[in-house]
Amino acid sequence: MRAEQVPADAPPGPRGPADAPPADAVRASDAEREAVVEWLRVASVEGRLTFEELTERTEAAFLAVTRGDLERITTDLPGMGAPGANPAPLQVQRRFTAIMGTARSASSAASTSAWRPCR
Numbered sequence: 001m002r003a004e005q006v007p008a009d010a011p012p013g014p015r016g017p018a019d020a021p022p023a024d025a026v027r028a029s030d031a032e033r034e035a036v037v038e039w040l041r042v043a044s045v046e047g048r049l050t051f052e053e054l055t056e057r058t059e060a061a062f063l064a065v066t067r068g069d070l071e072r073i074t075t076d077l078p079g080m081g082a083p084g085a086n087p088a089p090l091q092v093q094r095r096f097t098a099i100m101g102t103a104r105s106a107s108s109a110a111s112t113s114a115w116r117p118c119r
Contacts, residue, residue, distance in 0.1 A: 024068025036061045036070045043077050 037058050044054040057073050064070045 022068075024066060024071060026067050028064050028067050028070050032067065032070060033061050033064060036064075036074060039074060039077065048077060 040049065040054055040057050040061065043049045044051070049057070060073050061070060064073065
């Protein structure tokens with residue numbers, strides 16, 4: 001029986017390997033979209049995408065309907081953790097010390113008495 005001649009009482013959906021859609025025509029899941037967005041974020045951190053490209057591709061990933069749509073968004077990017085994708089260098093932590101107060105001479109400090117309110 002050919003695919004066009006499906007009985008009316010047949011269940012919907014693929015009926016066998018010959019009727020299965022191509023892999024890139026399968027509808028994408030939310031989890032697949034989120035994984036692509038994470039991949040794009042990592043590529044941006046590695047310096048492979050500009051902020052503008054990240055924004056455009058993220059929007060396209062959330063609007064993607066099929067797996068093929070998602071694959072086209074990432075075709076020019078290496079896989080996650082690809083060789084040559086060095087992590088960002090560690091930032092050097094520096095300590096600064098500040099001493100705050102007023103500068104008074106020893107003689108003026110010794111001649112002052114306890115604090116009194118102004119009259």
